[in-house]
Amino acid sequence: MSIEIKTQIPGPKSISLMEERKKHVARGPFHTTPIFIEKAHGAHVWDVDGNKLLDFASGIGVVNVGHTPKELVEAITEQAGKNIHSSINVLAYEGYVRLSEKINNAIPGDFHKKSFLCNSGAEAVENAIKIARSFTKRQAVIAFDHAYHGRTYMAMSLTSKVNFYKHGFAPFNSEVYRAPFPYQYRCPSCSGSCENTPSINQSSDTKNDLNSRFEAKCEPCFSQFAHMVNSQIGAQNVAAVIVEPVLGEGGFLPVPKGYMKELRKFCTDNGILLILDEIQSGFGRTGKMFAVDHYDIVPDLMTLAKGLGGGMPIAAVAGRADVMDAPPEGGIGGTYCGNPVACAAGLAVFDMFEKDNGKLLEHSEKIGKLIHDKFLFWMETYNCIGDVRGIGPMQAMEFVKDRNTKEPDKELTGKIAKYCYENGVVTITAGTFGNVMRLLVPLVITEEELMEGLNVIEKAIQFASK
Ligand SMILES: Cc1ncc(COP(=O)(O)O)c(C=O)c1O
Incomplete structure (x- = not known):
């Protein structure tokens, strides 16, 4: 014991x-x-x-x-003895570059990728939306029911739960739209009568039920999503869809694989960027490096934080280089962004995942x-x-x-x-x-x-x- x-x-x-x-x-x-x-x-x-x-x-x-862990404590201690802060905007350091390189190589996509480092999950979400709007020159952003993206104004506006994350803090950011999430246990499209809703009386088939749930397309939910875009916003006005592949605060609900595929296709067909928020689901949390590794899709951008620093405050927006380079020089940044001690921690975390095959x-x-x-x-x-x-x-x-x-x-x-x-x-x-x-x-x-x-x-x- x-x-x-x-x-x-x-x-x-x-x-x-x-x-x-x-x-x-x-x-x-x-x-x-x-x-x-x-x-x-x-x-x-x-x-x-x-x-x-x-x-x-x-x-x-x-x-x-x-x-x-020993490796992490040593990396932090060693870096703290050399340089705790110089601000990447004033004096650059190698750790920022190396960590960005690591992230770019770890996330999916066989195209050129770039990263931007910041301090928290919410800050990564804020920047992902800034970058997406800058690239697409569009304004609307779509998030989902039960989503959680953080507590700063854009992140909070994208977050769904009112109590206690949003109550009393209105007005929220404009041009944020909300789609139903394919919550299979409490299906929003068919009141629990569709084929993807799990049976209440659990049987020896439970495991199979759960596997088929993950594969599902959840067509009624996806139709609602498409209808919402077409009737309320117009696809040509949408800069990005942001979604957690597995809802974190929302209660660990994976986006069904078939649904995710449809979402990817819809975004591609309409010039909309797909942002996966892997702040909670990343860094081994789902048994693979990122939850997206369970899906056959590639997002345009990803937001990362939490596990990235092993406890040190660091976060990232990463993805397509052409998208990441949309904001002009000076368009994104911040005093502490990609702090050198936090970068050293991030590099140590990657080492720990890579070690022993x-x-x-x-x-x-x-x-x-x-x-x-x-x-x-x-x-x-x-x-x-x-x-x-x-x-x-x-x-x-x-x-x-x-x-x-x-x-x-x-x-x-x-x-x-x-x-x-x-x-x-x-x-x-x-x-x-x-x-x-x-x-x-x-x-x-x-x-x-x-x-x-x-x-x-x-x-x-x-x-x-x-
Ligand atoms: C999916 C997701 N996005 C964003 C955030 C916000 O991250 P932070 O608390 O570091 O601002 C969280 C935090 O729980 C999260 O789980």
Whole structure:
């Protein structure tokens, strides 16, 4: 057993620090747990009260290579001793160029690619839209229901969920349009009656059902998308469609493969850029380097962040060189963009994925299967689980009050997450209805650690659904 519980969680030091936090820190930034941590390594965190917990959240899908791996810490330390900041806009440094090169070689497309580095996911999204508008000389941007793209004004405008991401912050940016997402469990086009909606009574065919779900075209949803473009915007006015190949905050919903193909074709036919937001799904999270590697399509641009820096704040827009070069010199940038220490971290992250012939990705795929099988087994055992989905280790369960009505059970989901951290496993929830538990384990987690954490989650489901 790797979890060590020494006090109630939260312990007295965490409780006292939380009181201080309330006094000194704005209330806006939320906490999914009331825990303050002291240090972290691998798949574990140690709180200020000496409890050792398993981290199944990875700082919201960031420490994919694990907490504080030796290679990453060394790269950061070495770079910090040489140059912490000179601003790429004033004095250039090799790390920025090398990291851009790495990203360009890693993303799909057999054409010339270029990258732009910045500081956060939201900033990457902002810049992707600026670049797309500059290239196409068009204004409209299409995003999807349940999407999450960040908290700055354009990113927030593209984000779908109102509470608490958007409430009170209007007006939002203009020329942002929203299309229905092919949410197969809660199909927006046919109220759950189409062939792609999973059966409620799970059977031994569940696995096959799930495979065919991923292959689906979701024609009714795609027709709605095309109708929306043609009737409300005019395809010739659309600069870009931005989509997460697997919705992150939206509850780990993969875009079905057939639908993605149609979307790519529609964009190509109409001179619209397809931007894949892989900020959460990138860097091994789905068992491959990027979620797009599960699809037979090539996007025009991609946005990357989170796993890219292994915990250091760095993000990127990357893709077609002709598109990336549309803004004039000075048109995009920022004081801290592509900070040298963060670039060194990004290069170390790539090294870790490349080492031992890509063993980390192999491991990621393996743990993905273990999680998926466990979730499927639970779905057959516990009625409160209405749906299980995801790609690789990016897996989620949706909790419902009743499998027939599919009424979301946010309260139960919260209870499960609370039981988990009180018993040594940090998890986070997701979904527009707050009823999804998503796993974002550090990909270096061992099978034993994974099973230990999953056992706690199962006990939490039993406890909460009693
Ligand atoms: C898909 C996606 N896009 C954009 C963002 C925003 O990234 P950041 O929080 O670094 O601004 C996130 C963050 O969760 C995300 O998951």
